[in-house]
Amino acid sequence: xxxxxxxxxxxxxxxxxxxxxxxxxxxxxxxxxLSAVDNVSFSIEKGSITGLIGPNGAGKSTTFDLITGxxxxxxxxxxxxxxxxxxKRPYQIANIGLVRTFQITRxxxxxxxxxxxxxxxxxxxxxxxxxxxxSRGRRKIENQEAELLEKAWETLDTFHLDKxxxxxxGNLSGGQRKLLEMARVMMMDPSMMLLDEPMAGVNxxxxxxxxxxxxxxxxxxxTFLLVEHDMDVVMNxxxxxxVMHNGGVILEGTASEISTNERVIDAYLGxxx
Amino acid sequence: MKFNREMxxxxxxxxxxxxxxxxxxxxxxxxxxxxLDFNGTVNTIQRIMFLSxxxxxxxxxxNLQWGYAGIFNIGVAGFMLSGxxxxxxxxxxxxxxxxxxxxxxxxxxxxxVLMASLLGLLISIPTLKLKADYLAIVTxxxxxxxxxxxxxxxxxxxSIAGVEMGTxxxxxxxxxxxxxxxxxxxxxxxxxxxxTVFGEYVFGFFEIVQVQSSVVVSWTYAIVLIFVxxxxxxxxxxxxxxxxxxxxxxxxxxxxxxxxxxxNTDIYKMKVFAIGCGLMGLAGILWQGSYGYTNPxxxxxxxxxxxFIALIIGGSGSNTGSIMGGVVFASLLFEGPNFVxxxxxxVFKFDKAPNSIIEAVIPISSLDLGPFVAYxxxxxxxxxxxxxxxxxxxxxxxxxxxxxxxxxxxxxxIDISRRPVIETKERKDA
Numbered sequence: 001x002x003x004x005x006x007x008x009x010x011x012x013x014x015x016x017x018x019x020x021x022x023x024x025x026x027x028x029x030x031x032x033x034l035s036a037v038d039n040v041s042f043s044i045e046k047g048s049i050t051g052l053i054g055p056n057g058a059g060k061s062t063t064f065d066l067i068t069g070x071x072x073x074x075x076x077x078x079x080x081x082x083x084x085x086x087x088k089r090p091y092q093i094a095n096i097g098l099v100r101t102f103q104i105t106r107x108x109x110x111x112x113x114x115x116x117x118x119x120x121x122x123x124x125x126x127x128x129x130x131x132x133x134x135s136r137g138r139r140k141i142e143n144q145e146a147e148l149l150e151k152a153w154e155t156l157d158t159f160h161l162d163k164x165x166x167x168x169x170g171n172l173s174g175g176q177r178k179l180l181e182m183a184r185v186m187m188m189d190p191s192m193m194l195l196d197e198p199m200a201g202v203n204x205x206x207x208x209x210x211x212x213x214x215x216x217x218x219x220x221x222x223t224f225l226l227v228e229h230d231m232d233v234v235m236n237x238x239x240x241x242x243v244m245h246n247g248g249v250i251l252e253g254t255a256s257e258i259s260t261n262e263r264v265i266d267a268y269l270g271x272x273x
Numbered sequence: 274m275k276f277n278r279e280m281x282x283x284x285x286x287x288x289x290x291x292x293x294x295x296x297x298x299x300x301x302x303x304x305x306x307x308x309l310d311f312n313g314t315v316n317t318i319q320r321i322m323f324l325s326x327x328x329x330x331x332x333x334x335x336n337l338q339w340g341y342a343g344i345f346n347i348g349v350a351g352f353m354l355s356g357x358x359x360x361x362x363x364x365x366x367x368x369x370x371x372x373x374x375x376x377x378x379x380x381x382x383x384x385x386v387l388m389a390s391l392l393g394l395l396i397s398i399p400t401l402k403l404k405a406d407y408l409a410i411v412t413x414x415x416x417x418x419x420x421x422x423x424x425x426x427x428x429x430x431x432s433i434a435g436v437e438m439g440t441x442x443x444x445x446x447x448x449x450x451x452x453x454x455x456x457x458x459x460x461x462x463x464x465x466x467x468x469t470v471f472g473e474y475v476f477g478f479f480e481i482v483q484v485q486s487s488v489v490v491s492w493t494y495a496i497v498l499i500f501v502x503x504x505x506x507x508x509x510x511x512x513x514x515x516x517x518x519x520x521x522x523x524x525x526x527x528x529x530x531x532x533x534x535x536x537n538t539d540i541y542k543m544k545v546f547a548i549g550c551g552l553m554g555l556a557g558i559l560w561q562g563s564y565g566y567t568n569p570x571x572x573x574x575x576x577x578x579x580x581f582i583a584l585i586i587g588g589s590g591s592n593t594g595s596i597m598g599g600v601v602f603a604s605l606l607f608e609g610p611n612f613v614x615x616x617x618x619x620v621f622k623f624d625k626a627p628n629s630i631i632e633a634v635i636p637i638s639s640l641d642l643g644p645f646v647a648y649x650x651x652x653x654x655x656x657x658x659x660x661x662x663x664x665x666x667x668x669x670x671x672x673x674x675x676x677x678x679x680x681x682x683x684x685x686x687i688d689i690s691r692r693p694v695i696e697t698k699e700r701k702d703a
Contacts, residue, residue, distance in 0.1 A: 068533060094535035102533075108526035110590075111519075114689050119519045120534045126516030126686050127536070129544050133511060138686075141515065145687045153692055166690050188535060 018081075021046050021192055021223055022098070027066050027076030036062040038247040039076070044192070049214060049224045051238030053231075053258075055268055058244040060227045061103050064194050068100045069093045080192070095122055099185045100194035103227070105177035109170030113161055116169050116180055117152045120187035124148070152187065158213065159183045160206060175201035182210070192223040199230050211237055235259065243267065285593040288677075292597055296321065296604045303612050307619050316488045319495050321604045326498035327560040328607075329599030332583045333505045333592060334552035339581075340590040341513050341684075342545045343525030345409045347577050348396070349553055351416025352389045354572040356554020357448070357561045358423055360385035362438050364449040371430060371446055372437040378449050382558055389554025390547045392419070397546035401539045413574060424569040445568025448561060453494045457486070494563055501559060502596065505552060510592050512548070518684035521545060579607070582665055588678025597676050606664060610657045614650040626651035 020043040029037045037059040044050050052060050065071040067078050069090040077086040080098050108116050125144050131137030156162040159179040164172065169180060182198055199207050211233065214224055228234050234241060235255040243251045243258060245267040251258060258264055297318050304314035331349060338344040364381035365373015376384075392415075400411050422428060423440045430439030440446060454461035457472030468476060476486045512518055523531035524538050531538050561567040579602065586606075587598020617623075626647040627633045633648030649656060668675065683689055 070529060070533065089537070090529070090532040091535045091537045094533055099535070100533060102530075106527050106530045108523050108530060110526060111522050112683065112690075115519055115522065115684055118516070118685060118689060119523050119531070119536075122535055124516040127520055129512070129517055129548075132515045132517045133508070141686045145516070145685060145689070146693060149685075149687065149689055149693060152689075184534065 019046055020044060021081050023079040024067060025077050027073045027078060029062055029066055029071060029073050035247050037066060040249050042242055042249060042252060044223060044225055046223050047218050047221050049218050049226065049238050051234040051241040052225060052227045052244065053234055053241060054244035059247040060244055061196055064100055064196055064227065067194065068098065094188065097191035099188050099190040101181040101185055101196055101198060103196040105181055107169035107172065107177045107180050109168065111169055112166050113169055113180060114152060114165040117155060117183050117187055118148055120184045121148050122188055155183045155186050175203060178202055195224060195226040197227055197229060199228060199233055289593060289596055292600055296600065303616060306616050311482060312484050312488060315484050319488060319492045321608055323495040323498060324603040324608060325600040326495060326502050327556060328580065328583050328603040329502045329596045330505050330556035331553055331580050332587060332595040332599040333509050334549050334556060335580055335584050336589065336592060336595040337509050337512060338545055338549040339584065341518055341525065342521040342542065344542060344545060345405045346412045347409045348412035348416030349580050350572040350574060350576040351419040352393060352550040352553040353557030354423060355392050355419055356385040356389040356557040357567050358440060358446065359388035360558050361446045361448050365447065371439045371441040374436065374438060378452060381449065385558050386551045386555045390551030393546040393550025394543055397543045401542055416574065416577065420569050420572050443569065445566055448565050448567055451494060451563055453497065454490060456493065457490060498559055506592055506596065513592060514682065514684055515686045522684050582661060585665065586668055586675055588675025591677045591682055594675055594677030606661055610653045610660060614653045617650055623647040
């Protein structure tokens with residue numbers, strides 16, 4: 001009897017994991033005596049474009065670091081698709097479909113844009129040393145490379161980087177680097193993307209196109225969590241919006257709820273709570 | 274910039290061959306000035322080729338680690354030593370002064386490569402988290418530990434599970450006979466016993482042009498080594514120009530990104546350590562193997578630095594550049610100064626160099642520069658280090674990317690610089 005109960009519980013859990021692929025529970029991180037992130041919890045709904053906002057130093061990027069395993073959290077847990085990913089290594093988290101971009105772009109400078117993009121895809125046969133060295137796997141690698149190359153060109157088209165394919169990533173402008181980061185992440189085909197200020201430095205026309213792309217993907221079931229300072233983008237396209245301040249979440253709600261909330265206004269205008 | 278994979282490879286081959294030819298030509302002129310006979314000239318070029326090939330091999334191996342993956346391994350000499358010594362111990366005569374295991378040479382070579390590779394793997398595990406300079410400290414420390422171990426009296430002879438073996442400590446260790454000799458002589462260890470049919474024929478041919486049999490044997494070995502350089506190139510080219518190489522480059526540029534994009538960077542670094550160090554071990558074996566004897570002094574840290582200089586000159590990250598760097602370093606920078614000395618001594622007929630710097634400097638006051646020049650030339654091996662330093666400073670300031678480092682050798686198994694559609698069109702045209 002008890003087993004059927006747990007089964008029920010499990011199935012319910014699974015259902016909620018299906019609806020909420022990312023669940024952050026009470027995570028916290030201290031650097032020295034300073035608590036960068038403190039007792040932060042939220043769940044992200046599948047197919048949503050959730051905004052994560054807050055003034056500088058609110059702990060948004062650190063939260064991203066904690067979720068993706070770049071920094072290990074002191075307390076709390078993170079679940080992705082029902083699986084506990086707390087303490088997992090960044091590559092493990094990326095490979096199960098949760099991928100991020102960085103606020104300060106981390107393009108691979110002395111690699112071309114194309115190399116950057118071709119690096120990302122998962123399960124590349126040619127990333128196995130044995131298949132690279134043995135002649136037998138050669139054909140397979142080349143075929144897969146050709147496939148990936150086609151996808152890479154399409155992705156570069158999407159982000160208007162196709163003309164820069166052979167340029168070293170280090171020579172790109174700030175906005176182009178942001179685009180490259182996104183292109184790279186798209187090549188991994190993750191089910192959820194954490195985008196850290198993806199629009200910073202991107203020109204308005206392209207910004208619109210990226211928003212359209214994100215919206216289209218979210219309709220297809222991809223989930224987005226984005227940190228963004230461009231309030232236009234956040235207020236018009238993100239739902240829900242999570243507001244962080246001083247390392248904690250102060251509110252989660254719709255754009256209209258956020259814009260009328262006293263605490264949020266205080267946080268942004270520098271008032272204390 | 275137009276990029277064409279086939280053209281590129283052809284060009285590279287041409288670059289390397291013309292460098293070889295150019296340098297040979299240069300040394301032929303040097304030999305002519307020195308008044309060497311044909312045999313001497315041929316022998317000189319053989320020495321240059323041999324050393325160039327050795328350097329090219331090690332530089333290629335280092336390029337995999339430093340050029341591709343950005344792993345700052347400055348323990349190269351140590352890994353070469355472990356290859357050579359393991360080979361020596363495995364093949365050594367069990368009843369010799371320094372006993373060995375008495376196994377055949379191929380097993381020795383494989384064992385040596387595996388040992389160097391294993392040590393590389395071993396050192397990689399605790400150092401995975403270390404960044405550039407810290408890793409450098411550990412690797413050079415490790416290499417020195419290996420060298421001191423080979424030098425230690427404690428290990429002159431020792432026994433494992435009752436089997437006697439040893440390193441020979443400071444006096445060095447004997448290496449097996451170079452099997453190339455077996456091509457020419459019926460008994461490689463006793464040349465007097467006669468030549469093989471092949472030996473008769475080849476020696477006979479070269480006797481006509483007055484080239485000694487010993488030079489023919491060394492030349493054969495040099496050619497074998499040049500062939501092995503080709504194999505090294507092929508292996509590292511395959512590793513580097515592939516999705517695997519892409520990950521290595523990404524680790525070099527930003528390990529966090531590589532990790533965030535789902536690559537288990539630790540495993541990649543371990544593999545690169547193991548392969549690179551194994552190849553260094555093999556290069557060490559092929560280098561010292563021709564001398565029949567080696568000692569720990571050969572593997573001082575300066576050897577590692579020479580190899581790094583060669584890589585920087587050639588262009589870190591470029592395989593063809595690595596070969597070029599090895600060749601240019603070994604022939605012009607390493608052997609070159611000696612020949613400069615010989616040429617100047619020969620042309621200006623300096624009779625004798627003074628014994629001390631004072632004797633060399635005092636005549637300058639009476640405007641006699643001769644003794645000073647002669648003294649400098651006599652000490653050219655020390656001056657060579659100064660010279661190397663100057664070359665390095667010049668390159669770092671004026672061409673930090675090295676001879677061939679500025680080119681894009683794209684890490685992919687296919688040409689990723691152009692759209693496939695365009696490519697197929699062009700193919701149809703051609």
